[in-house]
Amino acid sequence: MPPDNLASLLAAATARLKAAGCDMPVLDARLLLQAAAAISREDLIMGPDLALTADQLQHFENFITRRERHEPVSRILGEREFYGRVFRVTPDTLDPRPDTETLIEAALAVMPQAARLLDLGTGTGAIAITLLAERPAARGVATDLSPAALAVARENAARLGVAHRLTLLEGSWFAPLSGTFDIILSNPPYIPDGEIAGLSPGVRNFDPALALSGGTDGLDPYRIIACSAAAHLAPGGRILVEIGAGQADEIAAIFTAEGFRAASRHRDLGGHERCLAFNRPEK
Ligand code: GLN
Numbered sequence: 206m207p208p209d210n211l212a213s214l215l216a217a218a219t220a221r222l223k224a225a226g227c228d229m230p231v232l233d234a235r236l237l238l239q240a241a242a243a244i245s246r247e248d249l250i251m252g253p254d255l256a257l258t259a260d261q262l263q264h265f266e267n268f269i270t271r272r273e274r275h276e277p278v279s280r281i282l283g284e285r286e287f288y289g290r291v292f293r294v295t296p297d298t299l300d301p302r303p304d305t306e307t308l309i310e311a312a313l314a315v316m317p318q319a320a321r322l323l324d325l326g327t328g329t330g331a332i333a334i335t336l337l338a339e340r341p342a343a344r345g346v347a348t349d350l351s352p353a354a355l356a357v358a359r360e361n362a363a364r365l366g367v368a369h370r371l372t373l374l375e376g377s378w379f380a381p382l383s384g385t386f387d388i389i390l391s392n393p394p395y396i397p398d399g400e401i402a403g404l405s406p407g408v409r410n411f412d413p414a415l416a417l418s419g420g421t422d423g424l425d426p427y428r429i430i431a432c433s434a435a436a437h438l439a440p441g442g443r444i445l446v447e448i449g450a451g452q453a454d455e456i457a458a459i460f461t462a463e464g465f466r467a468a469s470r471h472r473d474l475g476g477h478e479r480c481l482a483f484n485r486p487e488k
Pocket of ligand 1: 298299300301302305325326327328329330331332391392393394395415416417
């Protein structure tokens with residue numbers, strides 16, 4: 206067998222990733238090999254004896270070296286699947302997590318078909334774009350402090366066919382917008398500043414600090430959002446926020462202090478309360 210055929214490359218890369226402490230060395234090595242060689246999973250199964258070109262080999266070596274340093278596969282490939290759609294991810298955006306699909310499910314369960322939605326701190330646009338793709342009569346606005354993140358969201362909206370229904374605005378939380386919405390969504394940064402250094406290297410070294418840091422206790426963004434959200438909700442409107450594990454009671458207290466009524470709590474697949482929904486204060 207030639208030393209550089211797919212099967213032997215895969216075996217060697219898997220061993221290196223395992224030694225580096227990666228959780229899923231077999232899957233990661235396979236995905237990176239498929240990308241480096243521009244082949245499908247079926248190609249890999251059908252042609253274990255295929256050889257790579259020198260260029261492909263170089264790409265693969267580079268990918269495996271990056272993964273050994275704990276760079277997530279989604280960042281190496283520049284894309285991540287979220288709720289069944291592929292999103293572009295760059296160093297300027299949070300890597301959308303499966304946890305956030307909890308918020309998507311909770312929103313879809315209550316959103317009117319033709320909802321006007323607002324996504325605060327949109328990053329890749331994963332939340333707003335997914336909801337608009339799932340609800341073809343809905344329209345929305347998404348904000349982000351980072352112009353570079355907004356450029357990624359714009360590209361994702363175009364690729365996923367919702368650009369004409371999504372307005373992207375640069376600025377802090379509600380600052381760049383006016384008007385009211387039927388549903389407000391946010392997955393804000395919620396890590397207490399003191400805990401960022403202790404996060405796993407794949408998060409700490411690769412997700413942008415702006416997308417992680419929630420201030421001293423991790424709750425600053427919720428205080429800002431809770432304070433301005435009522436003015437931007439239409440009658441009967443709701444707000445849904447993603448939260449960190451263990452933050453539910455404190456965050457519920459922040460919203461109820463502003464007059465919101467707790468509507469529901471939703472757990473992620475790991476069993477953590479991951480999303481809280483509130484109804485607009487009645488005046
Ligand atoms: N809303 C985006 C997401 O869920 C970005 C979140 C963030 O940067 N904290 O992917």
